[in-house]
Amino acid sequence: MTEPPYHQGPRPLYAVTIHHCIAEGDLAKMRQLRSDAEKHLADHGDVAAALEVLKTEIAKAESKKR
Amino acid sequence: MPEEPRRPVRNLSDADIRAFVPVHVIWELTLACDLKCMHCGSRAGHRRRTELTTEECLEVVEALARLGTREVSLIGGEAYLRRDWTEIIRALRAHEIYCAVQTGGRNLSVERLQSAVDAGLNGVGVSLDGMQALHDRVRGVQGSFQKAVDTLRRARAAGLAISVNTQVGAQTQGDLPELMETIIEVGATQWQIQLTVAMGNAVDHDDLLLQPYELLDLMPLLARLYDEGVARGLLMVVGNNIGYFGPYEHIWRGFGDERVHWSGCAAGQTVMGIEADGTVKGCPSLATADFAGGNVRDLTLDEIWRGSAAIHFGRLRSVEDLWGFCRSCYYAEVCRGGCSWTSHSLLGVPGNNPYCHYRALEHQRRGLRERVAKVREAAKTPFAVGEFEVLTERIADGTVVASSTLQARPKKHDVRAPAPAIGQIPPRLDLCRACDAYIIAGETTCPHCGADIRAAAAESAEAARRRAAAMAEVERQLARIRSV
Numbered sequence: 001m002t003e004p005p006y007h008q009g010p011r012p013l014y015a016v017t018i019h020h021c022i023a024e025g026d027l028a029k030m031r032q033l034r035s036d037a038e039k040h041l042a043d044h045g046d047v048a049a050a051l052e053v054l055k056t057e058i059a060k061a062e063s064k065k066r
Numbered sequence: 067m068p069e070e071p072r073r074p075v076r077n078l079s080d081a082d083i084r085a086f087v088p089v090h091v092i093w094e095l096t097l098a099c100d101l102k103c104m105h106c107g108s109r110a111g112h113r114r115r116t117e118l119t120t121e122e123c124l125e126v127v128e129a130l131a132r133l134g135t136r137e138v139s140l141i142g143g144e145a146y147l148r149r150d151w152t153e154i155i156r157a158l159r160a161h162e163i164y165c166a167v168q169t170g171g172r173n174l175s176v177e178r179l180q181s182a183v184d185a186g187l188n189g190v191g192v193s194l195d196g197m198q199a200l201h202d203r204v205r206g207v208q209g210s211f212q213k214a215v216d217t218l219r220r221a222r223a224a225g226l227a228i229s230v231n232t233q234v235g236a237q238t239q240g241d242l243p244e245l246m247e248t249i250i251e252v253g254a255t256q257w258q259i260q261l262t263v264a265m266g267n268a269v270d271h272d273d274l275l276l277q278p279y280e281l282l283d284l285m286p287l288l289a290r291l292y293d294e295g296v297a298r299g300l301l302m303v304v305g306n307n308i309g310y311f312g313p314y315e316h317i318w319r320g321f322g323d324e325r326v327h328w329s330g331c332a333a334g335q336t337v338m339g340i341e342a343d344g345t346v347k348g349c350p351s352l353a354t355a356d357f358a359g360g361n362v363r364d365l366t367l368d369e370i371w372r373g374s375a376a377i378h379f380g381r382l383r384s385v386e387d388l389w390g391f392c393r394s395c396y397y398a399e400v401c402r403g404g405c406s407w408t409s410h411s412l413l414g415v416p417g418n419n420p421y422c423h424y425r426a427l428e429h430q431r432r433g434l435r436e437r438v439a440k441v442r443e444a445a446k447t448p449f450a451v452g453e454f455e456v457l458t459e460r461i462a463d464g465t466v467v468a469s470s471t472l473q474a475r476p477k478k479h480d481v482r483a484p485a486p487a488i489g490q491i492p493p494r495l496d497l498c499r500a501c502d503a504y505i506i507a508g509e510t511t512c513p514h515c516g517a518d519i520r521a522a523a524a525e526s527a528e529a530a531r532r533r534a535a536a537m538a539e540v541e542r543q544l545a546r547i548r549s550v
């Protein structure tokens with residue numbers, strides 16, 4: 001396990017929350033890729049097979065998460 | 067339009083932690099307020115009698131810049147009720163300090179907002195404590211929900227970063243799904259969830275407080291909303307008092323980066339709070355009576371930050387300062403009893419925090435649950451605490467089996483003991499890949515589920531490899547398509 005390059009900042013409760021943070025991790029990345037790929041799928045058949053594999057991995061990650 | 071930073075400026079480096087840089091400062095500019103919130107910890111409404119002058123505020127800005135502060139949240143009362151608030155924003159921005167205001171948004175008019183934007187304001191956080199009926203009731207002003215939503219829309223249109231903070235109490239859960247829809251619709255990108263804390267007006271209205279055992283219902287709901295939010299561009303930020311180490315910790319504390327977990331209260335280490343009269347604390351919400359480190363009218367900010375025992379309580383804190391369930395908790399060393407404000411406000415001493423998911427689950431496993439009951443009212447002063455009792459009772463028949471009033475409390479620190487000169491990098495926990503609970507590094511068998519840690523890690527590494535391969539293939543094909 002590599003060290004994150006930073007420690008997450010605190011979230012004190014009277015303060016404005018953390019701006020500009022984004023979702024991290026494989027699941028968020030896979031979901032983003034899935035939506036990118038789906039946009040292209042209509043015109044380019046060959047993303048389809050790779051996309052199916054990706055969807056399977058997303059489903060596995062989602063079921064593990066609960 | 068202000069330049070958008072690519073990553074939160076309050077992220078901490080090892081150097082920040084070691085040098086105790088007050089990276090994030092929360093500054094109450096005035097206690098004047100145009101709302102009448104039933105849960106207001108500072109009992110805001112009227113200005114403090116001796117609020118800092120413009121000149122004194124500008125000196126504070128210079129001192130913060132010297133200390134290395136990178137972000138200031140302006141709060142109140144309502145910060146915009148100070149006529150010179152834009153002057154203070156301008157001074158902060160001149161030092162490239164990220165500046166955002168947390169507001170109820172009732173009277174952040176078009177003109178006021180524009181003057182703050184012109185001064186360089188980066189962001190606006192608006193407090194929404196439920197849908198209209200609940201929010202208006204809790205905030206004490208009819209129509210305040212609509213004003214708050216309008217403020218969000220206008221701030222977004224002005225190009226500012228916008229976020230929402232929601233306090234969760236006994237009556238909030240049912241409103242959360244619809245509230246999330248509203249927040250997504252107005253275009254906010256971060257939504258901080260935090261629990262209402264037993265301080266000030268919330269002690270008077272203790273029916274607003276969530277009972278600790280209700281976390282068992284709240285947390286799965288939050289996890290579902292977190293997930294839906296991510297898919298729709300809204301990131302839920304669990305505040306420092308949404309505790310700790312339960313089954314969702316690896317999902318939300320690091321926004322999906324599982325290496326990030328709760329690692330203890332940062333008050334007086336990388337966080338500072340300043341009250342409108344110049345009183346400095348380790349965190350803005352802490353009780354003034356016990357945590358005031360000094361006043362910028364008597365000492366320099368640097369002297370207070372580096373020399374005050376009341377500021378340094380968190381730097382000195384260890385397992386020795388924990389009590390009750392927290393004292394013998396598996397996570398005690400890393401967690402140090404969660405949010406100091408939450409537990410100190412309840413019990414008068416930090417280090418024993420019933421608002422913890424792991425703790426609620428452990429009690430449930432033993433057929434027990436915890437609830438809080440008021441035993442003493444709070445004074446009518448800002449940031450005053452009352453006193454509550456944590457009762458542990460049998461779920462089956464409600465028999466009380468333990469009370470916090472009978473538990474041994476830690477001795478007060480010897481205030482002459484100097485705080486360490488160098489901050490400690492918090493220990494990093496590992497994750498059991500079988501049950502997704504955090505474990506102390508070096509465990510071979512998971513203390514939570516009994517799995518073989520190495521075998522589970524190997525299986526998880528294989529899954530990660532498969533995911534990486536699947537992503538790489540889609541990326542490769544997309545790149546090919548885009549290049550033609």
Ligand code: SF4
Pocket residue numbers: 309310311391392393395396397398401402403404418419421422423424425
């Ligand atoms: S029981 Fe106390 S020490 Fe343990 S994780 Fe919860 S808040 Fe932290």
Ligand code: SF4
Pocket residue numbers: 010011012013306307330331332333337348349350351352404405406407408
């Ligand atoms: S007291 Fe609570 S809100 Fe303040 S820094 Fe500590 S954990 Fe955060």
